[in-house]
Amino acid sequence: MNKTTRQVDTTTPQADTTTQQAIMSAAEIEFMEKGFAAAKTTAIARRAGVTHAMLHYYYRTKENLFNQVFQAKIQLLADSFTTILGREMPFLEKIEQGVGAHFDFLAANPRLPLFVLREIVDNSDRREVCREVLLPVFKGVIEKLQKALNAEIESGSVAPVSAMDMMLNMVSMNVFAILSLPVAMLLAEVKEEDRDRFLERRKRQIIEQVLTQLKAEKR
């Protein structure tokens, strides 16, 4: 097997040049696929192509290794929110872009939602990680969105909706679209080769749905 340098190589972070990185990559895959309980350290080591003793050498415990993976994934999730708001453009277009980008991010990381939800249900430590990482990001996004919304509402161009509700609706539909894809394809009787088309159609539908809510007449 390949020898490692003394220090973990931080100059080429993408490849599994070191044993430690190989283990981390393998752990990501195994944990994402099976969750903490069903994933086995032996399987992770096998996938990484090393003895399972190496896993304990670098990460001490399964729990410890998992926590590092978890932290990274929560961070990834947080980043997906901040990248939404970027360039200058008309408000509705910005929303359209934002919803679409969020959808695309999830479509590219389809296992992420279930992974997170599965592990926080009865583990308050992991919920705490979520709170620490996600909360500040989320608050910032909501605040910005609410400000933009208020301006539009003031000018009468969109209906009065709360940023939080809008966000929840959007995230709900996007996450669930990805999360439930296996069931949805069953229930909508979609064949495997039509998967991408189905997703694309659903994405457009969700965007329409969000815009409809914004354009609704004041009741």
Place this chain on the structure above:
Amino acid sequence: MNKTTRQVDTTTPQADTTTQQAIMSAAEIEFMEKGFAAAKTTAIARRAGVTHAMLHYYYRTKENLFNQVFQAKIQLLADSFTTILGREMPFLEKIEQGVGAHFDFLAANPRLPLFVLREIVDNSDRREVCREVLLPVFKGVIEKLQKALNAEIESGSVAPVSAMDMMLNMVSMNVFAILSLPVAMLLAEVKEEDRDRFLERRKRQIIEQVLTQLKAEKR
């Protein structure tokens, strides 16, 4: 320990009168809480107050026991869809009632969505159970809904929307509302004692959202 009768007592299905039922009840709780992988047969037996050998005596394998729980839960889920459509009433009111009832069902069975999603991801047998039980029910509901929708669309009282899209939106928001409650409460900074109020508010919001879509002006 209480002795069982020869035949499982089907006249009083609610109580754990027999060992077999006690095991089944304990299994439901354990499997729903921890999922197949993390649940332990020894823990199930302990919870049921019997030796873990009894578990194997009645259900042979952990897998077998799990499958019976899974089947029952899928059936429960299916029933939650059929009970929606019942009495005669104005269309929009019926929608309102239906969405609310679906939400309430999920709120009463908050672990159900995650339980199902978690177990079908990489198990095609269980997906097959879903298909067999859920598909016919779902198709029936969609068909009925589409017919009712068409009539309303014809008369111009609601905007042209497809039953499938509407259903997906509705189920998405309801399921995700329950599924993500732990995270949502974190992100919306809701205290434990305000949980029910938060849920009720979200329910109303989802109903509004669905109705808004139906009342949208034809573009």
Place this chain on the structure above:
DNA sequence: GGCGATATTAACAGGATTGTTAAACAAGTC
């Protein structure tokens, strides 16, 4: 009371799983 069928227990077997450890190995330094 004795018989037969079912229910229950305790003990065990086999295997998998996490984690440790002692010894071998590689590589740079003096």
Place this chain on the structure above:
DNA sequence: GACTTGTTTAACAATCCTGTTAATATCGCC
């Protein structure tokens, strides 16, 4: 070349988990 430091291996220990089995208990029934 010996020393130091970090890496890797193989073997092991301890525990846990699923499933079996043989012996015992319980019950209905004749």
